[in-house]
Amino acid sequence: xxxxxxxxxxxxxxxxxxxxxxxxxxxxxxxxxxxxxxxxxxxxxxxxxxxxxxxxxxxxxxxxxxxxxxxxxxxxxxxxxxxxxxxxxxxxxxxxxxxxxxxxxxxxxxxxxxxxxxxxxxxxxxxxxxxxxxxxxxxxxxxxxxxxxxxxxxxxxxxxxxxxxxxxxxxxxxxxxxxxxxxxxxxxxxxxxxxxxxxxxxxxxxxxxxxxxxxxxxxxxxxxxxxxxxxxxxxxxxxxxxxxxxxxxxxxxxxxxxxxxxxxxxxxxxxxxxxxxxxxxxxxxxxxxxxxxxxxxxxx
Amino acid sequence: xxxxxxxxxxxxxxxxxxxxxxxxxxxxxxxxxxxxxxxxxxxxxxxxxxxxxxxxxxxxxxxxxxxxxxxxxxxxxxxxxxxxxxxxxxxxxxxxxxxxxxxxxxxxxxxxxxxxxxxxxxxxxxxxxxxxxxxxxxxxxxxxxxxxxxxxxxxxxxxxxxxxxxxxxxxxxxxxxxxxxxxxxxxxxxxxxxxxxxxxxxxxxxxxxxxxxxxxxxxxxxxxxxxxxxxxxxxxxxxxxxxxxxxxxxxxxxxxxxxxxxxxxxxxxxxxxxxxxxxxxxxxxxxxxxxxxxxxxxxxxxxxxxxxxxxxxxxxxxxxxxxxxxxxxxxxxxxxxxxxxxxxxxxxxxxxxxxxxxxxxxxxxxxxxxxxxxxx
Numbered sequence: 204x205x206x207x208x209x210x211x212x213x214x215x216x217x218x219x220x221x222x223x224x225x226x227x228x229x230x231x232x233x234x235x236x237x238x239x240x241x242x243x244x245x246x247x248x249x250x251x252x253x254x255x256x257x258x259x260x261x262x263x264x265x266x267x268x269x270x271x272x273x274x275x276x277x278x279x280x281x282x283x284x285x286x287x288x289x290x291x292x293x294x295x296x297x298x299x300x301x302x303x304x305x306x307x308x309x310x311x312x313x314x315x316x317x318x319x320x321x322x323x324x325x326x327x328x329x330x331x332x333x334x335x336x337x338x339x340x341x342x343x344x345x346x347x348x349x350x351x352x353x354x355x356x357x358x359x360x361x362x363x364x365x366x367x368x369x370x371x372x373x374x375x376x377x378x379x380x381x382x383x384x385x386x387x388x389x390x391x392x393x394x395x396x397x398x399x400x401x402x403x404x405x406x407x408x409x410x411x412x413x414x415x416x417x418x419x420x421x422x423x424x425x426x427x428x429x430x431x432x433x434x435x436x437x438x439x440x441x442x443x444x445x446x447x448x449x450x451x452x453x454x455x456x457x458x459x460x461x462x463x464x465x466x467x468x469x470x471x472x473x474x475x476x477x478x479x480x481x482x483x484x485x486x487x488x489x490x491x492x493x494x495x496x497x498x499x500x501x502x503x
Numbered sequence: 504x505x506x507x508x509x510x511x512x513x514x515x516x517x518x519x520x521x522x523x524x525x526x527x528x529x530x531x532x533x534x535x536x537x538x539x540x541x542x543x544x545x546x547x548x549x550x551x552x553x554x555x556x557x558x559x560x561x562x563x564x565x566x567x568x569x570x571x572x573x574x575x576x577x578x579x580x581x582x583x584x585x586x587x588x589x590x591x592x593x594x595x596x597x598x599x600x601x602x603x604x605x606x607x608x609x610x611x612x613x614x615x616x617x618x619x620x621x622x623x624x625x626x627x628x629x630x631x632x633x634x635x636x637x638x639x640x641x642x643x644x645x646x647x648x649x650x651x652x653x654x655x656x657x658x659x660x661x662x663x664x665x666x667x668x669x670x671x672x673x674x675x676x677x678x679x680x681x682x683x684x685x686x687x688x689x690x691x692x693x694x695x696x697x698x699x700x701x702x703x704x705x706x707x708x709x710x711x712x713x714x715x716x717x718x719x720x721x722x723x724x725x726x727x728x729x730x731x732x733x734x735x736x737x738x739x740x741x742x743x744x745x746x747x748x749x750x751x752x753x754x755x756x757x758x759x760x761x762x763x764x765x766x767x768x769x770x771x772x773x774x775x776x777x778x779x780x781x782x783x784x785x786x787x788x789x790x791x792x793x794x795x796x797x798x799x800x801x802x803x804x805x806x807x808x809x810x811x812x813x814x815x816x817x818x819x820x821x822x823x824x825x826x827x828x829x830x831x832x833x834x835x836x837x838x839x840x841x842x843x844x845x846x847x848x849x850x851x852x853x854x855x856x857x858x859x860x861x862x863x864x865x866x867x868x869x870x871x872x873x874x875x876x877x878x879x
Binding site: 205206210213214216217321325326327328329330332333347349352418421422424428429432464468471472473475 | 538539540541543544546547674675702703704706707708709710711712713715716719732735736739740743744745760764765766767768
């Protein structure tokens with residue numbers, strides 16, 4: 204039983220990473236209608252910048268994390284303004300073509316950003332310097348919780364809760380939803396769609412970047428390909444949770460992490476990813492709008 | 504007088520150049536690199552070792568007066584399709600006399616038939632699956648890790664006397680499965696019972712759950728049979744969860760970059776190697792370490808030594824040939840080599856195209872980042 208609960212915690216911590224990444228990924232999808240293949244690269248770059256901020260500049264851990272998050276957000280804004288903004292000028296009449304163009308553009312940015320990240324890391328798998336991040340282990344009876352797992356779980360609660368609040372209770376959230384629904388109509392209603400898009404891109408990159416930083420520390424792996432694993436599982440969390448619902452993404456991320464860990468513990472590590480993607484396929488077939496997605500959401 | 508002097512000089516030159524010598528000129532060796540992609544951490548070391556060997560061979564005239572060895576590099580990125588494409592480009596150039604490649608055994612296995620069909624010598628510098636060499640065209644300079652790991656298992660069993668062992672194994676890599684089974688048999692023969700096998704995958708990066716699983720087995724010893732990134736990640740995850748018991752790993756954790764990444768959690772974890780800049784003490788090894796450090800600004804690792812050895816083996820084959828050799832003649836010459844002239848291992852006999860490890864060092868990292876002989 205002790206092992207069961209220990210693995211449950213491990214699964215939740217892993218799932219929190221998927222959930223966090225998925226929130227950033229889903230934000231772009233819900234607001235801008237872009238299936239952004241470059242999102243994983245934002246996570247990689249945020250982790251790389253945060254690591255170098257500690258390693259080369261000697262910044263304290265919380266400041267380095269903040270710098271990494273800012274870097275993730277800025278990369279996302281650059282990609283959006285260089286790659287996606289010109290496509291938006293096609294206008295609503297060419298919306299499908301623009302969406303396909305955005306996907307292809309995002310794939311191009313993914314490859315470019317990943318290649319550049321490879322050079323930034325010297326094509327190596329690096330890690331945050333030992334001792335530069337919280338490494339304490341909390342004990343509760345036979346259970347133990349490493350500090351980074353606690354931070355990751357808290358991160359999901361804070362970011363997920365905060366984003367849900369922003370999305371549902373603030374004028375900015377209403378503007379985001381309005382732009383996601385119809386940017387022209389939102390503009391007619393007084394919303395500066397371009398500012399909202401830039402702010403959303405920044406938030407999305409920052410949140411995915413935060414997931415990348417936490418993942419880089421937890422797995423002792425900061426490399427160009429760091430974001431790839433998060434990308435696939437984060438996408439699954441968005442689909443299972445519901446494309447436009449942050450709570451669903453967070454819960455689905457946690458469920459995916461727990462499922463993955465339990466599969467490896469009680470079935471076989473070889474089946475682990477198969478189960479996760481079978482779950483994704485099942486949701487796409489049986490409940491395409493996901494756990495909490497709105498019935499009218501059509502971008503799937 | 505002048506005519507007589509010139510004739511004397513010409514005669515002296517003729518006498519100085521043996522009839523049985525390689526013609527002056529540049530000889531090309533194709534080298535498939537893995538300097539990008541998931542294996543770049545090791546690939547760059549292999550390449551740097553090979554580049555140093557080519558530079559030394561050319562500068563010292565090792566193959567004969569006026570001869571140079573030119574390395575033609577093409578990137579494989581640790582990807583089978585790209586490696587095959589690069590390899591085909593290399594062998595399409597008829598001036599490339601020999602080739603060298605591959606960290607991963609499946610890629611080496613894919614290039615082997617191409618080398619055999621095209622009758623071009625191929626020296627494998629990194630892949631460790633048994634059965635890859637095929638005379639007279641395919642050779643491996645990497646001593647098979649299995650025997651070294653079995654030797655280390657016996658050494659640990661004798662020194663530390665563990666009663667129970669848990670193993671971490673790559674479930675998607677046949678070579679590591681075989682290496683694990685060989686060591687498991689050695690440990691069980693020594694009376695150490697297997698309490699569990701924790702399977703991980705090559706692409707895994709999060710090892711908290713596998714670490715929890717292994718710790719729950721409460722073994723006296725954990726043995727790790729995975730590639731570098733998982734091995735480093737597993738040791739870090741197990742130690743991060745507070746487990747202070749004994750662990751062992753393989754040569755993948757020996758490069759300095761691994762200690763820089765993981766740090767003190769690696770301390771005391773033994774691994775078997777046949778080359779280490781901190782422990783190899785033969786004159787050739789010391790010369791290699793010095794030259795490599797001067798050229799690249801950091802000490803070589805076992806991968807650098809393997810890349811270096813691959814190119815020296817090809818040069819030794821070329822040196823033994825007269826005139827302008829063909830690929831076939833070079834293959835025949837290579838098949839006759841049983842002792843490497845430029846050997847940084849202190850003994851690396853070649854039998855049937857496969858290099859064999861004569862000496863194995865059982866080493867470990869210390870908490871302050873030095874490599875020393877392992878003691879329980």
